[in-house]
Amino acid sequence: MDTSTVVPFASPLPSSPPRDGCDASVAASAVVASPSVERELARLRARVRQLSAELVQAQEAACRHVARELHDGVGAELTATRFALAGVETWLPADAPSQCAAALAVANRSLDAVCAASRQAVAELHAPSLEAGIVGALAQWTGDFATRTQLRTSFVCAADVRLTRLPAEAALAVFRVAQEALNNIAKHARAESADVRIETSRRHLTLIVSDDGIGVTRNARSRRGHFGLSGMQARCAAFDGTLRVGARRVGPRRGDGARESRGTLVHARFAWDAMLANAPHVERRALQS
Template sequence: MDTSTVVPFSSHTLPSLAHAAQQSAAERELALLRARVCELSAELVQAQEAACRHVARELHDGVGAELTATRYALAGIETWLPADAPPQCAAALAVANRSLDAVCAATRQAVAELHAPSLEAGIAGALAQWTREFAARTNLRTSFVCAADVRLTRLPADAALAVFRVAQEALNNIAKHARAESADVRIETGRHHLTLIVSDDGIGVTRNARSRRGHFGLSGMQARCAAFDGTLQVSARRLGACCGDSGDAARGTLVQARFAWDAMLASAPGAERRALQS
């Protein structure tokens, strides 16, 4: 006697299987696309870092040498200037020397920013030092707060550099454009993401500024986040506007950069995720 069980066939079975297969294929395609975005973003970041190293060398070796030669030439003119030379000559030399000092200082700062930072002390140590130097250079009240998370000490060099560069660019934008009095940097960690938050109490960002095409700094920040399966959000925030305020109250800017832990801690496949430091 046949005791096999006959499974009833439903007219809904084939559509359900087809839908599941389509959904699975779509998920695989989405995963491949996200992986490709990460790879292309990592390649863009590598190109940016290579360009930074090249410009830093040119500034140090080329422009630096010319500035040194100019300083010696001005010193020679000052030495050879006759005692009865018009006072305007000495005044002009003083102006030239002050301008040269400013250019030399700006060049040294540019070279320092273009070079990859030392990450031996980890991302927390590197950002703590950078924010201190930023505060001293700009006279902005600057704070840095970092979550106590052991994963931060295990970040590969390229991942730590990505976080550092985003913070660096955000702070430089504050110094250049925000007309702020203070800036705050914070690293928060969750189960799946590391989040870098940079905020200020300046004039905020306009819709035109957020949507402006060709903004190299912003696109670079976005690429660094995307290289580690993350996102970048830049928004304006109101700082305690009074009741009945017409909108003229001070505004601040909030930068939130998210990086996926899985992508950051993953072992890097040669060309795409090798360390970006020189």
């Protein structure tokens, strides 16, 4: 049971007229103070954007470091292991027990799986090529995702010229949120299909990722240590956006009027003004007119 209380911002007006004009002066000071409050809110919002951008930069640096370690360190060790197993297979006597060959076959299959997982991890950790823009990058990623996971996957995108003019850091933010959402579907959702959609309005770019899996509980959304979710939130916040993760409402309405839920809906919103902040000024005006 929620026992928290809400404290009103201002006290109720007195039942009788003020006798000395004090209430009127308080109201006037509140009006005068409102611009300073707005300035403070703007300063805090800018600070949130700055801290979120710094967190995103740190995450990308960590991804690059881990990718190098996987490629140079783990990759080299896996290659050495593969050569060692090939040597054992070559030197194995003809009269060796059949269990030896069977064990080698199991070891080679496991090594193949580890190598494939390592290559996939390195590919995901590296920043994608955005030369074709966010639309091309997401179209390719969702196609690769469908091939790799065998999930029915669709990608639908609004026809908006601003998408072709996104600076690299803004396009990367949208891509990483979609990538993390799809990877979560593959790992946890037990879904049969996943859908990615980009919608645009005058002020916002909205990324919507949905699936038809088992859904997500409140505990799963809020548990500590969920670095994937916090990273998605930071990428949205860095561009004056928000992230919502909830149940996907589908199916017929129940007796209480609500629809049954099946699957998860990720709703990530980014502000155009923040995303196009590094675009040339004249170009931005043309795109937003």
